[in-house]
Each structure stands twice: as structure tokens, then as C-alpha cells.
Amino acid sequence: MGMTITEKILCEHADLKEVHPGELINARVDIALGNDITAPIAIAEFEKAGGGKVYDRDKVVLIPDHFVPNKDIASAGQCKVMREFAKEQIITHYYEVGEAGIEHAFLPEQGIVLPGDLVIGADSHTCTYGALGAFATGVGSTDLAAAMLTGELWFKVPRTMKILLYGNMQKWVSGKDLILYIIGMIGVDGARYRAMEFAGETVEKLGMAARLTIANMVIEAGAKNGIFIPDNVTREYVHGKGKRNYKFYTSDPDAEYAEVIEIDVGKIEPQVAFPHIPSNVRDVSQVGEVMIDQVVIGSCTNGRIEDLRIAAKILNGRKAAPYLRLIIVPATREIYKMALREGLMGIFIDANATISPPSCGACLGGHMGVLANGERAVATTNRNFVGRMGHSGSEVYLAGPAVAAASAVLGRIAAPDELAWGSGS
């Protein structure tokens, strides 16, 4: 019996000949990641267990990105714990706020995670790196402590479900709309404990940004990991980035899948996930009149340059609606620089947007974009749980950058086609 790409990566990292779904294995970890919220607990556990040196200072990655720039004295203290640990351990991949940005945008961009890697991160959106053909999964702080100590971790080999995408995407439809549609279809636990493998003719044409967005949100369907078979798009993306060897794995033709779901993407229009669960999706044409107070374009889901380009195309020459706050968060320093060079920042500023430094702050209701009671936001982020972006009486509507930008202009949830477009555009 053949193996899926997920099974093969786990198998090789456990030095086994084969693995089967349901099997418990101990596997080597290539990258172990923590941030300013999760690393302090991991560091305390690491030290309680005897501490000493981390298993490999090149393989532990620590990124302060959630409450940075420090939002208050308490969060400054948490960042300090992590910084001092990074200094003491001479951690290679530790970056201050101005150097890096949002971890899940930064690591692939810098070639810190590579195809074929086994990555664990004390952050649920670690699954993002599956876009590169890596096995990447979110864990808790104690798991991170164990991996920092031993370089290994226990895993249960997941069953894989295959999502076959075919057809051509409609105008304004992006990776975000595809994954929101899929979550709406299978539910927030539709892939619980499973690997989600994306394949099909549409996937072959998807750029890396869309793949990263899709893999990023598999956790919102409960999945352990999301994964794409590496191909020429992957090869081009990682070319010149990685400082380590990497490996392309693929699924065997006779690999076993728990389920295969086929989706004609041609029938998918831009999607909006209504409060308070990411599976509560509607077609943008079915939204009705939902007035909004804030729009956030950014995050590990949709803060890449491709997302900002879409937003800029819509915001060019237009302004945010009165009384609406438009917040744009380039996800990394590199993205920020590219947006500046390409003139996107000028477009955003002229549209009355405020530009946030790279940070997770707004997405999780931490800082720089917190909602008051009764307020509504359209966000290109990944979760719309009760209180996610602020007061428990606020509401978050998830969408892609096109719908978010159009909504900012009109002050209500809107499709880009509702704006007046000149004949040339």
C-alpha cells in the first residue's frame, strides 16, 4: 500500500519504513516555533525539566509578533522573557519586531521552513507551511518545550482527506474564498484530526500566496495539517531562499484516503463568513445589507504582497467610507518594503487607511484595532469567534482582500463589482 505525502514525511522523520494512520510515532522536528504568547510558558517548562541547551539553536525559531510593538507592561515582560532566552541560547532565528513580522508569513518568505520539513509551532496557524509541501502542525507550549529539549515529538499519524479542485476561478475569487467555501462545506470539525491534501487542476495553477492562505486556514476545519504536493510553483518560490537542503515528497498513486471531495471552483463566488464561526459562510451576493465600522486587511492569512495588490487595485482613487476605520497590516518587513516600492502604500494612505506595523495584534483582539461593543468588522483574518477582535458584543466577518477593500469603500459588506469600474479596469 502506498503512502500519502503526509505519511511519507512523518515516516522518514521517525526513521521507519512505513507508517499507518492511527499509529503513534516519535519523529524528529526540523523547526520548532514559538511566539511571545506561547514561548514564555514553553521556556518555563523547558527550564523546569532541567533546561540546559536547546537541542539545536538553528532549529528553534522565536518570533515576537502577537503583542508587538509591546502593547503594555505585561506583554513587554513576556517579550523580555523570550528575548533573554534567545540571547542566552544564542538562537539563530530570533527577530525583533522591525526585522521580521508575522511568523507564518516570515518563515516561508525567508526560507526558514522548506519543502519536506517537519515543523511544529506553538501557534495553531503553523499549518500554513503545508503550502510548501512540508508537514506543519500547531501544538501547545508544553509540546514546544519538549521539542526544544529533545528535538523530537510524539505524533499520531492522521488519516488524509483529499480535496480535488477543478475549474476556473471567477473574477475576484482568491485562495481565501476557496478555503472559506471548503470550511463552509465540511464544517469547523470536518477535518478534525485529519490531514487535508489539496490537489487537482486548479491547485496546479494556484500561486504560492493562495496556497499559503488555504493551508493557513485548515485548522479552522479542525485539521492537523494541510498540504500541497510540491511542484514548479514551489520550486520557483523556494529558489534561492533556503540555506538548507530540502526534499520534495509526493503521494503514491495507491495511497489511501479517508475521503475524496471534488469541488468545481467555477461555481464559487467571493465568500463571507458570518459571526461567530468560520463555517458560517455565505456567497457575497447573499449577504444583504450589513453595515460595518472597521476593515482589517492583513494577518498570517492575507497579509502578503499579493493580497495588498488586490486591495490597492480596489482602493486606488477611492476612499474609506465615513466613520469607518481601515487598517492595513503588511505581514512582514519585506512585504512592507515591496508595497512601498510598488506605490501601494500611497494608495492606501490616500484612501484614509492607517498602516499598522507587521503584527498579529488586530486579528486576535490584542491591540491596534480592537472592537467596541456592537461594532462590526470585515477582516481578512482567520477567526470570527465571539470576542475574537475585542468586546464579546462585537462581530467579525471573514473575507478575502477584494471583498474587504470593497466593503471599506462602501461602508457595508460588498462585492468589488458593486463599485463603479471604468471601461479600462
Add this chain to the structure above:
Amino acid sequence: MKHRGRVWKFGDHIDTDVIIPARYLTTTSPEILAAHCLEDADPTFAKKVKAGDIIVAGENFGCGSSREHAPIAIKTAGIACVIARSFARIFYRNAFNMGLSIYESEDLWDRISDGQKIEVDSGRGTIRIINSNADLMRIQPIPPFMQELINDGGLMKHLSKKRS
């Protein structure tokens, strides 16, 4: 192990943002986290909960963020165990790794009301509703490796034992 306590009943997909909102993640103090446990689902919960009480929930308990602050808040609030129809994957790992007892039961949620008392016998794998004629219910057996983690007092102690 036996747990006996009052039930706090919650629905499906109780996410970790609701268990402990991000606005409190500027601290790792278990006591402060516990004081805000489940605040956005039931603002009175943290004040009223007593040591030994039990959370009963539906599907996919603990979905969302990987924050271990969630099981820490629940445990420190005094909750003896969480019984759900199912758990989200990261929460499931975290609970065993840091020593919060959790059990899966298909039947309990439908048969229990908020405020009732139950007795959980993890050795026998049974749940009994106190002062009721209802039949004993089964909890799903805990996989042997997870049981080993519990017996050793969590993942780090398990590793220390293996390394020594």
C-alpha cells in the same frame, strides 16, 4: 480516579478564544487566567465555579488557537475534568501534556442538565448522574500512551522519566 462534582454545561465548538480571550494573554499567571475562564460564554462562571466541578460540552471542545492558557485556566479554576462529545486536536494534546483530565462521552451531553451532579470513575470508565435513575454511561477508553502521560504527570515529567 474518581471525580464527583457539579456540571457546567456548554454547547458545541467552544473555542479557546472563549475559554480565555486573547486580551488576557499578556500574562502566564494561572490565577489571573482562571479568573477570566470562559468569561465570554458565561461571565459568572469564574466567580461561581467550585473546586471539583466538571465541564460537560458538545462537539469539538477547545477548537481554534493552540494557547495552552486555555487548559491552564480551566484547571486552575478548579475544574476536575472536562467531558465532551469530542475535542479539537490541539486542545486534546495540550490537556494530556499539562495534566488536565478530559474524557469523551457520546451520551452524557444529551442526558445532563446544567447544575446536576455527576460521578466519573475513570478506572471503570463510567459516568453516573447523582440523584437520578439514569443508566450508567460509558466514557471512551483513554489510549494507553495518553494514560501513560497522565500517570507520569504530563509530557515533561514523562520525558524526564524516560531520559533518566
